[in-house]
Amino acid sequence: MSTAFLTSEIPNPTDPMLPHLATIQDVKPTAAGVSTFSLVFANPEERANHCFQAGQFNMLYLPGAGEVAISLSSDPAQPEVMDHTIRDAGSVTRAIGRLKVGDVIGVRGPYGSAWPLNKTLGSNLVIVAGGIGLAPLRPVILSILRQRSAYGQVVLLYGARTPADLLYTDEFDKWRQGGIDVQVTVDLGDKSWRGLVGVVPQLFYRIRIDHKKTAVMTCGPEIMMRFVIYEALARRIPKERIFISMERNMKCAVGFCGHCQFGPTFICKQGPVLNFAAIEPFFGKEDF
Numbered sequence: 001m002s003t004a005f006l007t008s009e010i011p012n013p014t015d016p017m018l019p020h021l022a023t024i025q026d027v028k029p030t031a032a033g034v035s036t037f038s039l040v041f042a043n044p045e046e047r048a049n050h051c052f053q054a055g056q057f058n059m060l061y062l063p064g065a066g067e068v069a070i071s072l073s074s075d076p077a078q079p080e081v082m083d084h085t086i087r088d089a090g091s092v093t094r095a096i097g098r099l100k101v102g103d104v105i106g107v108r109g110p111y112g113s114a115w116p117l118n119k120t121l122g123s124n125l126v127i128v129a130g131g132i133g134l135a136p137l138r139p140v141i142l143s144i145l146r147q148r149s150a151y152g153q154v155v156l157l158y159g160a161r162t163p164a165d166l167l168y169t170d171e172f173d174k175w176r177q178g179g180i181d182v183q184v185t186v187d188l189g190d191k192s193w194r195g196l197v198g199v200v201p202q203l204f205y206r207i208r209i210d211h212k213k214t215a216v217m218t219c220g221p222e223i224m225m226r227f228v229i230y231e232a233l234a235r236r237i238p239k240e241r242i243f244i245s246m247e248r249n250m251k252c253a254v255g256f257c258g259h260c261q262f263g264p265t266f267i268c269k270q271g272p273v274l275n276f277a278a279i280e281p282f283f284g285k286e287d288f
């Protein structure tokens, strides 16, 4: 056996495809079929050097099950603990859903683009989320709460299919007390629901918008985002100030495999957060 062959078999710690071990520090049931996993890198040096931005995602790897893209849902100002809010969607997410505190998982990342929190300093913000789409926007909300006076009016328009599908409901009061106008709706109420019933884009009718000073950040099902964009444009918010987070089936997350191609962009590299003005020709087209 040649030495060259042996050398090539030694894992390179800077290899972008190499997962790094992280321990599950906490598991919190967050909504029906959704839990939030708080992870910390096992290696103290990795833990200390780690940082991420609001909107980025990690690839979570479970040996024998596979690897999935999951957004970071915690505060970027506390990067040593990485929250991931995960919905049981299929084989890998279900296998991760069975893990317990103290179990170990592989993490690659953080990857992708971030919400434009710096570019929108001083603006009014309309944050619009549907279902699990609130997960990548929670770091935005937590960042704003830390420097609330740096932004104008901040509104969260959030909806889910049923009350049981709403994420982070135990945090809404704190977000309201911190100066964020939280408006919530569900498609279908239950006996205990006293809130609004209707789809998320309808919440636009409940707010006043100064189109010259407002930016929109949205994440959720594509059909929801299409109507959110329609409502934002109807209120004369410029395309350049509408930002959306796109999801596509993802494999490598580093621009090699092409699974997440969307028009001329790779969601893993140029996205997931994209400016609507840049992707308008492809958005909502079936083949993209």
Ligand SMILES: Cc1cc2nc3c(=O)[nH]c(=O)nc-3n(C[C@H](O)[C@H](O)[C@H](O)COP(=O)(O)OP(=O)(O)OC[C@H]3O[C@@H](n4cnc5c(N)ncnc54)[C@H](O)[C@@H]3O)c2cc1C
Binding pocket: 057, 066, 067, 068, 069, 070, 071, 072, 084, 085, 086, 087, 088, 089, 090, 091, 092, 093, 094, 132, 135, 136, 246, 247, 248, 249, 250, 272
């Ligand atoms: C950038 C990014 C961030 C994400 N963030 C989160 C998150 O914070 N929380 C979370 O729960 N999920 C998130 N997802 C979706 C998550 O990656 C998928 O649910 C997961 O890959 C499903 O894998 P699985 O093996 O469990 O199910 P599979 O059996 O692979 O899939 C189950 C079903 O979900 C569909 N599906 C798989 N991936 C996607 C996708 N990306 N978009 C739409 N449908 C898909 C499949 O076509 C299939 O119908 C994110 C995806 C991307 C690309």
